Amino acid sequence: MNYRIDRIILILFLMFTGAVAFVPYLVQSEYQLRVVTVVVLWVGIAGCWNMMSGYTGYIDFGPVVYFGIGSYVVAIAMTKYSVPFFPSLFLSGCISAFVAFLVGIPTLRLRGAYFAIATFAFAEAMKQITLEFDRTFNVSFFQGSDGITLPISNYENSFFFYCILPVTFLVVFTHYFIEHSKFGYALKAIKEAESAAEISGVNTTANKLVAYVMSAFFLGLFGAIEAYWITYITPSDVFNVQKTVQMVIMTLLGGMGTFLGPVVGATFLTLISETLGAQFVEYYLIMIGAIIIVAILIMPSGIIGGLKIRKKLRFI
Amino acid sequence: MTSLECKKVSMKFGALAAVQMVSFSLNSGEILGMIGPNGAGKTTLFNCVIGVYRPTSGKIYVNGIDVTGMKPHKVCRIGLAKTSQIMEPFTGMTVFENVLVGALHGGRMKMGPASYKTEQVIELVGLNEYAYKLSGSIPVPVRRRLELARAIATGANILLLDENMAGLNPHEIDEALEILKKIRDSGKSLIVVEHIMRVVMGISDRIIVLNYGSKIAEGLPEEVVNNEAVIKAYLGEKLSSLKVA
Ligand SMILES: Nc1ncnc2c1ncn2[C@@H]1O[C@H](COP(=O)(O)OP(=O)(O)O)[C@@H](O)[C@H]1O
Numbered sequence: 079m080n081y082r083i084d085r086i087i088l089i090l091f092l093m094f095t096g097a098v099a100f101v102p103y104l105v106q107s108e109y110q111l112r113v114v115t116v117v118v119l120w121v122g123i124a125g126c127w128n129m130m131s132g133y134t135g136y137i138d139f140g141p142v143v144y145f146g147i148g149s150y151v152v153a154i155a156m157t158k159y160s161v162p163f164f165p166s167l168f169l170s171g172c173i174s175a176f177v178a179f180l181v182g183i184p185t186l187r188l189r190g191a192y193f194a195i196a197t198f199a200f201a202e203a204m205k206q207i208t209l210e211f212d213r214t215f216n217v218s219f220f221q222g223s224d225g226i227t228l229p230i231s232n233y234e235n236s237f238f239f240y241c242i243l244p245v246t247f248l249v250v251f252t253h254y255f256i257e258h259s260k261f262g263y264a265l266k267a268i269k270e271a272e273s274a275a276e277i278s279g280v281n282t283t284a285n286k287l288v289a290y291v292m293s294a295f296f297l298g299l300f301g302a303i304e305a306y307w308i309t310y311i312t313p314s315d316v317f318n319v320q321k322t323v324q325m326v327i328m329t330l331l332g333g334m335g336t337f338l339g340p341v342v343g344a345t346f347l348t349l350i351s352e353t354l355g356a357q358f359v360e361y362y363l364i365m366i367g368a369i370i371i372v373a374i375l376i377m378p379s380g381i382i383g384g385l386k387i388r389k390k391l392r393f394i
Numbered sequence: 395m396t397s398l399e400c401k402k403v404s405m406k407f408g409a410l411a412a413v414q415m416v417s418f419s420l421n422s423g424e425i426l427g428m429i430g431p432n433g434a435g436k437t438t439l440f441n442c443v444i445g446v447y448r449p450t451s452g453k454i455y456v457n458g459i460d461v462t463g464m465k466p467h468k469v470c471r472i473g474l475a476k477t478s479q480i481m482e483p484f485t486g487m488t489v490f491e492n493v494l495v496g497a498l499h500g501g502r503m504k505m506g507p508a509s510y511k512t513e514q515v516i517e518l519v520g521l522n523e524y525a526y527k528l529s530g531s532i533p534v535p536v537r538r539r540l541e542l543a544r545a546i547a548t549g550a551n552i553l554l555l556d557e558n559m560a561g562l563n564p565h566e567i568d569e570a571l572e573i574l575k576k577i578r579d580s581g582k583s584l585i586v587v588e589h590i591m592r593v594v595m596g597i598s599d600r601i602i603v604l605n606y607g608s609k610i611a612e613g614l615p616e617e618v619v620n621n622e623a624v625i626k627a628y629l630g631e632k633l634s635s636l637k638v639a
C-alpha cells in the first residue's frame with residue numbers, strides 16, 4: 079500500500095521535474111527565471127546537507143566548505159589552466175569529494191556536537207587559507223580577498239538553469255535511492271542507534287563516509303556552477319557560514335531525513351525571501367525569522383516530516 | 395567443534411578489573427548459561443567478545459578466527475551476534491525494518507533475499523502481529539524479542555543473549571524458552587545470561603559462573619548449583635526459590 083503511494087510520488091516527481099525543465103520557455107522575465115534557478119539551486123544544496131546529516135543524524139556544520147572548494151577549483155582551472163567549463167566542473171566535484179574523503183576519516187569518528195564543531199572549524203580554516211595563502215607564500219593562486227574573476231561567458235541564465243536542474247535532480251533522486259536501499263538502512267540505523275547498528279553488522283564508518291563524500295561531490299558541482307554563473311568569487315562569499323545556516327534551516331523546515339523535505343523547505347524559504355524581500359526591504363529578515371520560528375514550533379519535524387508522521391507514510 | 399573460545403580475557407576500566415583472566419569455550423550446538431551477581435562482568439565480557447571493547451589482554455576466537463580487537467560489524471559477519479541488556483531498537487523503523495537491517499548488513503544479503511529472511515525470522519520468534527508497527531511503540535517484552543530477531547537475522551551461528559528475558563512474566567518466559575530451543579535446534583550455539591534460575595537450569599547444557607570479573611565455577615547445571623563458592627557468591631538467597639521450581 080505504502081509502496082504504491084511511494085511509486086506514485088516518484089512518478090509525480092519525475093513529471094514535475096520534466097515540467098520544470100520547460101520553465102525557461104514559460105517565464106515572462108529574466109528575473110522570474112533567475113528566481114526559479116535560485117530555487118532549484120537551493121533545493122539541490124539543501125538536499126546535499128540532508129543526504130548526510132538528515133539521514134545519519136551527524137550534524138555537519140561546515141558543508142559550505144565543499145561548495146567553496148568547488149567554486150575555487152572551477153575558477154582556478156578555468157583562469158590559470160584554461161580548462162573548459164565542463165571538465166572543470168567535473169574536476170570540482172571530484173576534488174570536493176576527495177577532500178571530504180580525507181576529512182571524513184578522522185572527523186566521522188567524532189559524535190554529536192564534536193562533529194559539528196570539527197566540520198565548522200574546517201570550513202572556517204579553508205576560508206582563512208584561501209584568504210591568506212598568497213600573501214604568506216608570496217604567490218598568486220587563490221588571490222586572497224581580491225577574489226577571482228572567471229571568464230565571462232556568453233551564456234544566458236537559461237544555460238545555468240539547465241546546468242543546475244540535472245544536478246538537483248540527481249541529488250533528489252539519490253534521496254529516493256537512499257530511502258529504498260541497503261545503504262539507506264545503514265544510514266538510518268546509524269542515526270537511530272549507532273552501536274546497535276554496529277553489532278548488527280553495519281560498517282558504520284564506511285557508510286557514513288560514503289554519504290559524506292557523495293554530499294561533498296554534489297556540493298562541489300553546485301559551487302562550481304554558481305561561481306561560473308556569477309563570475310566573481312571571494313573566500314568570504316563562497317565559504318560564508320550563512321550558506322551552511324541556510325541549508326540547515328531549509329532542511330529543518332521541510333523535514334530532516336525525508337525525501338521531499340529539502341525540496342519543500344528550500345522552495346518555501348527561497349520564495350518567501352523573494353516575495354517579502356521585494357515588498358518589505360527593511361523588515362523582511364525579521365519577518366522570515368518569525369515565520370521560521372512559528373513553522374518549527376507548529377511542525378517540529380518539518381513540513382514533510384509532520385505529514386509523514388500524521389499520514390503514516392514511509393517514504394517521502 | 396568449538397565455535398567460540400576465550401583465552402585469559404581481561405578487561406580493565408582504569409583501576410577496575412571488570413573481567414579477569416576468563417577462559418572458556420562454547421561448543422557448536424550448545425547452550426552455555428552464564429550467571430553471576432550484578433557487576434560480575436557478564437555484560438563487559440560480551441562486549442569484549444563482540445568487539446565493542448578491545449580486551450586489555452587475552453585472545454578471542456570466533457569460528458576459529460582470531461577476532462581480538464576486531465570491530466563489531468566484522469565479528470558479526472564472522473558469525474557472532476548479541477542482544478543487549480539495554481535494548482536499542484531503531485525506533486524510527488518498523489519491527490520488520492529493524493530485523494531487515496540485521497539481514498542486509500550482518501547477513502550481507504541483497505534486498506530481496508534479506509526481506510525473505512526477515513519474514514522467516516519474524517515468524518520464528520512470533521513477531522508477526524507487530525511486524526509493521528514502529529519499534530518505538532511496542533511494549534518491552536516485544537522489544538526483547540525484536541532484539542533477538544535482529545541478532546538471528548544476521549545469520550550468525552553464535553548468539554550472546556544478555557538478560558534477554560528480563561522483565562518478562564512467567565508465561566512470556568515459557569514462550570521465550572521455546573524460541574531458544576528452536577534456535578538451538580536450528581544449529582546455533584548460544585550463551586545465555588539470566589538471573590532467573592529456572593531459565594538457566596532448564597535450558598543450559600553447561601553453566602559458567604562469574605564473580606568480581608573472575609570465573610569461579612564451570613560445569614553441568616547440577617554441579618554448579620552444588621558448588622560451595624557459587625552458593626556463597628550468588629545462589630545463597632536464590633537456592634530456595636530454585637527448590638520450589
Ligand atoms: N564502560 C565502563 N566504564 C567503567 N566501568 C564499567 C564500564 N562498564 C562496566 N563497568 C564496571 O564493570 C563492572 C562489571 O559490569 P558489567 O559487565 O555490567 O556487569 P554485569 O553485566 O555482570 O552485571 C561493574 O563494576 C561496572 O560498574
Ligand SMILES: [Mg+2]
Pocket residue numbers: 436437438479556
Ligand atoms: Mg549486565
